[in-house]
Amino acid sequence: MPSEEILLPSRARARERGLVAERRGWLGTTDLLTKEPDREELALAFVVRGLIQTRSFADREEELGTGLVQRLAAAASSVPYRRFQPASWQCVVAILEPSPRVCDACPFKPGQQGCTGCGGTGKIPTGSGNDVTTCRGCTGSGFVKCERCDGDRRIQRVTVRTYEDHVAELEHVFVPLVPPALHDRLSARLLGFDELPTLLAVDLDRPTTVPLGSYRTGNSVSPPRFHGIEAAAPFVEAKATLARLSSNGTLMERAVQAHAVPLLTAWYGQTCVAIASYGESLEAFVAEGED
Numbered sequence: 001m002p003s004e005e006i007l008l009p010s011r012a013r014a015r016e017r018g019l020v021a022e023r024r025g026w027l028g029t030t031d032l033l034t035k036e037p038d039r040e041e042l043a044l045a046f047v048v049r050g051l052i053q054t055r056s057f058a059d060r061e062e063e064l065g066t067g068l069v070q071r072l073a074a075a076a077s078s079v080p081y082r083r084f085q086p087a088s089w090q091c092v093v094a095i096l097e098p099s100p101r102v103c104d105a106c107p108f109k110p111g112q113q114g115c116t117g118c119g120g121t122g123k124i125p126t127g128s129g130n131d132v133t134t135c136r137g138c139t140g141s142g143f144v145k146c147e148r149c150d151g152d153r154r155i156q157r158v159t160v161r162t163y164e165d166h167v168a169e170l171e172h173v174f175v176p177l178v179p180p181a182l183h184d185r186l187s188a189r190l191l192g193f194d195e196l197p198t199l200l201a202v203d204l205d206r207p208t209t210v211p212l213g214s215y216r217t218g219n220s221v222s223p224p225r226f227h228g229i230e231a232a233a234p235f236v237e238a239k240a241t242l243a244r245l246s247s248n249g250t251l252m253e254r255a256v257q258a259h260a261v262p263l264l265t266a267w268y269g270q271t272c273v274a275i276a277s278y279g280e281s282l283e284a285f286v287a288e289g290e291d
């Protein structure tokens, strides 16, 4: 989209639209937009919202009942996936002992072990006199399924893989260097929009660059730009944050929505005025820096 459509922020344009940037002082209130700043810079703030799903895994050796080994080995062929849902999945990726062994945790009653809830009696004291009630853990039998072999009587040593699906959520406004109070206010304002103008939407993976003349310098393209404005530090920071959130295992899926908001920062001593462009309108913010 042509950048001409976006109203670029300047103090003159802000004044034309009736904006003021007031600083209260000993001598009354000053509209800083009418004053020449010490320095000013046209930059971009990036409003980035994203969901990033990654998958990591960890392996451990375990002895499991043969039935469970079969089920978990079958599960390895198609590990499920739920879009943008954190989840945990287990499967068997290696059978370390091809021939199952007899479970040594259930020698008396194969596949079963004494119930720990009632100590194998099947009864539990109610607490009044000598009254007893049937143990719910074993429904009165005194035995429960052997934990070690899962009731299968035979076990195998296997490698169990646990997949973890992580979902990271990002909602952040990356801004040029401004006082923290101004960052807070800009963030609240920009994240407060139900929808930022589509005119400001950008694909962070596709900034524009322009050839810079000589092929021999090695530095043959300009720094990345959006809406004709150099992307600079906030862009680098946004990209690094997305990369960090995508590195927690294998990247499975990523949905990122980004808007580049043209932002003029003008400094008057420690006071910073920021004029943001929402495409067709401007808004001015003022904040004091710390020392």
Ligand SMILES: [Zn+2]
Binding pocket: 115, 116, 117, 118, 119, 120, 121, 122, 123, 135, 136, 137, 138, 139, 140, 141, 142, 143
């Ligand atoms: Zn019991």
Ligand SMILES: [Zn+2]
Binding pocket: 103, 104, 105, 106, 110, 111, 112, 146, 147, 148, 149, 150, 151, 152, 153
């Ligand atoms: Zn057992």
